[in-house]
Amino acid sequence: MSDARTTLLLTHSACLEHDAGEYHPECPDRLRAVLRALDDAEFAGLQRAEAPLATPEQLALAHPAEYVSAILGIRPGPREQVQIDADTAMNHASAEAAQRAAGAAVAAVDAVCGDGTARRAFCATRPPGHHAEPRRPMGFCFFANAVIAARYAQRAHGIGRVAILDFDVHHGNGTQACVEDDPTIFYASSHQWPCYPGTGHPKERGSGNVCNAILPPGADGAAFRAVWRDMLLPALNAFAPDLIVVSAGFDAHAADPLAELRVREADYIWLTERICEAADRFCGGRVVSLLEGGYDLRALADSAAAHVRCLMRG
């Protein structure tokens, strides 16, 4: 039986087969660690579903059709690999995995905005999406999953205003590039500065719909909470969204090897609670959360579990 308060977990085995090469930090073990944590008895109340394939038309909500067909057409043989950029590569399963990651975002929107089978959803998928620009895969990402979710909610479910909240330690240059001229979508990001990919200065405001908060290397959870409390959440409140999409990357964690912030599980819990409160106030509680980065397996699993626990409770 479905229940309007349920939280839906979407994933797919193809997301475990996408492999960008030995020693690549965006590795299948990341998703294994998250799924293992969510197998614990305390998560038995999650509704679970397989991520469908996003259709080319759905992927084209964020990308030109020729880009979509080019990426979906890259199908290396079983032991081959195609290097896309310095840190992004595709194997035999990558196109399907990317299509499932976007499809999970679409299905999550259907569940929380459509027939109301769930109030919140978490997509435990990879590859991530927030670095993918309209015409360029980048930074382990192929399709802008959060943007696809937002635009799909607008087109298929008549949702007006969508907020994308991104607490990954890296700026979501791809998400910003997709939405910066679209006042119906709000994008807020906290990220380390300076850091990859080099975008996300606070002066980058889009059409007034983009809000970037930067944190210096070494910044701790108190600093992380402060930029959300004092800057990003007030901007979210002013936007008054009808749906919240979260780019949930956990690489701001103190243990993460790819950046130098010192965020802890308790800080992710604090922020997820604030996000759920905002969703309750503005959007009937609707939150669609998508896994982005997070490269220390233990910190990633613990943080993602803490985040999902809040989604279920909140």
Ligand SMILES: [Zn+2]
């Ligand atoms: Zn990241």
